[in-house]
Amino acid sequence: DAGVIQSPRHEVTEMGQEVTLRCKPISGHDYLFWYRQTMMRGLELLIYFNNNVPIDDSGMPEDRFSAKMPNASFSTLKIQPSEPRDSAVYFCASRPSTGPNTEAFFGQGTRLTVV
């Protein structure tokens, strides 16, 4: 398996524009997580899915953020409209549903810069 695949790797956009980040989890993994990483706040959990269903979105900072998982092999995180404070590295991770004592597998991240 190629691992968790995120695209794009880098995104530079202007304030007010819509941004869509994409993630393909590892096949067979039932859990998918979106994290945001900044120097100030570290790694924050934004939302996670189990079997394509959103379980907890309490970490989504504002209504400008939305996430979907239309099928087991694809998820998107959308920011509309984007703001400079959204600049961060966004990670997607997946994990099999074999119990809590399992590791999470991370993608390479999308570095988002909003100017």
Place this chain on the structure above:
Amino acid sequence: SQQGEEDPQALSIQEGENATMNCSYKTSINNLQWYRQNSGRGLVHLILIRSNEREKHSGRLRVTLDTSKKSSSLLITASRAADTASYFCATVRNSGNTPLVFGKGTRLSVIA
């Protein structure tokens, strides 16, 4: 809020020395995991220790867990320049299949 807090925030050592990083957390956990992140890359799992374990080894890594103090330590022995990275602890709460909650990490620099 952040579950884990690593200490120190940054650590610089010479190649061959041992590196120790500490992690404290706040709530009851099912397990604690350590991850490594190279600059500009994603996180990679290093080791998992369950709440009923006190110590675990994997190659040059040694992890301890003290649930009474809600703390863990990661020891890297005989460090190499390639160990330069950020190291994060992450916890899974006792309530079951919940997400990992990460600390802010320790930035380790190993000087050749």
